[in-house]
Amino acid sequence: MLRLAANLNRLGTETAFEVLARAAELERQGRSIINLGIGQPDFKTPQHIVEAAVKALADGHHGYTPAQGILPLRVAVAKDLLRRHGVEINPDDIVIMPGGKPTMFFAILMFGEPGAEILYPDPGFPIYRSMIEYSGAKPVPIPLLEENGFAFTADQVLARLTANTRLIILNSPNNPCGGAVAPAEVARLVAGLERHPHTTVLSDEIYSQMLYGGRAHESLLRHGAIRDRLIVLDGWSKTYAMTGWRLGFSVWPRALIETVVRLAVNCHSCVNAPTQFAGIAALEGPQDAVATMVAAFDARRRVIVPLLNALPGFRCLDPAGAFYAFPNVSGTGMPARTLQNKMLEQAGVATVSGTSFGVHGEGFIRFSYANSVDNIREAVQRIDRLLGQ
Numbered sequence: 001m002l003r004l005a006a007n008l009n010r011l012g013t014e015t016a017f018e019v020l021a022r023a024a025e026l027e028r029q030g031r032s033i034i035n036l037g038i039g040q041p042d043f044k045t046p047q048h049i050v051e052a053a054v055k056a057l058a059d060g061h062h063g064y065t066p067a068q069g070i071l072p073l074r075v076a077v078a079k080d081l082l083r084r085h086g087v088e089i090n091p092d093d094i095v096i097m098p099g100g101k102p103t104m105f106f107a108i109l110m111f112g113e114p115g116a117e118i119l120y121p122d123p124g125f126p127i128y129r130s131m132i133e134y135s136g137a138k139p140v141p142i143p144l145l146e147e148n149g150f151a152f153t154a155d156q157v158l159a160r161l162t163a164n165t166r167l168i169i170l171n172s173p174n175n176p177c178g179g180a181v182a183p184a185e186v187a188r189l190v191a192g193l194e195r196h197p198h199t200t201v202l203s204d205e206i207y208s209q210m211l212y213g214g215r216a217h218e219s220l221l222r223h224g225a226i227r228d229r230l231i232v233l234d235g236w237s238k239t240y241a242m243t244g245w246r247l248g249f250s251v252w253p254r255a256l257i258e259t260v261v262r263l264a265v266n267c268h269s270c271v272n273a274p275t276q277f278a279g280i281a282a283l284e285g286p287q288d289a290v291a292t293m294v295a296a297f298d299a300r301r302r303v304i305v306p307l308l309n310a311l312p313g314f315r316c317l318d319p320a321g322a323f324y325a326f327p328n329v330s331g332t333g334m335p336a337r338t339l340q341n342k343m344l345e346q347a348g349v350a351t352v353s354g355t356s357f358g359v360h361g362e363g364f365i366r367f368s369y370a371n372s373v374d375n376i377r378e379a380v381q382r383i384d385r386l387l388g389q
Helices: 006-010 015-028 047-058 071-085 101-111 126-135 154-159 183-193 224-229 254-267 273-284 288-309 336-347 373-388
Strands: 094-097 117-122 138-143 165-171 200-204 230-235 248-251 365-368
Touching: 006 126, 015 336, 047 273, 071 094, 071 248, 071 273, 094 101, 094 254, 101 126, 101 165, 101 200, 101 230, 101 248, 101 254, 117 126, 126 138, 138 154, 154 183, 183 224, 200 224, 224 230, 288 373, 336 365, 336 373
Parallel strands: 117 138, 117 165, 165 200, 200 230
Antiparallel strands: 094 248, 230 248
């Protein structure tokens, strides 16, 4: 028998991909499946972005690029951050990544080791806890509670800090719950962090342009008091419907740039060249496709929430951001994973149980409304019939 490294036993996974694979298998068997499980926009990448990548290939951009990312793209990112957040970022503090996960991976590897503690949201993106445990650090959950709109509070975070806390992971708007933190709460957190000068923050802001009801995103980049210990994760996947392009960026404290670039060299060498030129076109080109997509998600949000609330045993808050509804399904009397499996196998509706996102997700199911209104309506009708049985 092959002897693998013991730390691999601590490495988790992302259940949404398991659900996607099972849904695809059922479709191959001839079943009708409505996928409300996978977290990706159902829109195509805007054409001008695709054309920029094609042009880059035609122009001969076929080789390696700098591990940190090409300078024109980092400049474009800096201009975009100035436009959206009103903060000036040096392009030398920006690192282009093949998606969002490498930023999580590298940040947790930097600060995670036996004896260290890392705070993370629960329910939260499952790779946070997976990588914390892989690193050997102690995972410390920040519970995201229904009564708080699934948004963390400053007091929740600050109460969990100890002398061993190396890193805090925050995500707003968040996956899987759709909660978003108010600017005043962010300011309270930053003020409290002044008493913990040796704790770094990783702010996952990948859904920052997907907010509803007139809400505004408060980037932690706007708070200079923690800029020297702040890592911000963002990218193109959600905003520009570019999940398969694998393109993200992160902003790092100057003191960590050399380390993160060294990790990039060891891991992926560089991000592929034509994708980076597509990223420039996305940021510098027309933004109307972004507004159109977010407006469509908002319209779907206003459809799915009342429909879920009408199901027996369900209650669902209005999500503040992202494109996920996270109803409480404890009234059905079934554990979340049992209900997830019944909906897929018996009703042909793919969702993801809340327990896939942490222990505090029990009693909840994640519905991605990155699907058509017609499919959303049909999916809920199927679930209603299932529950009626």
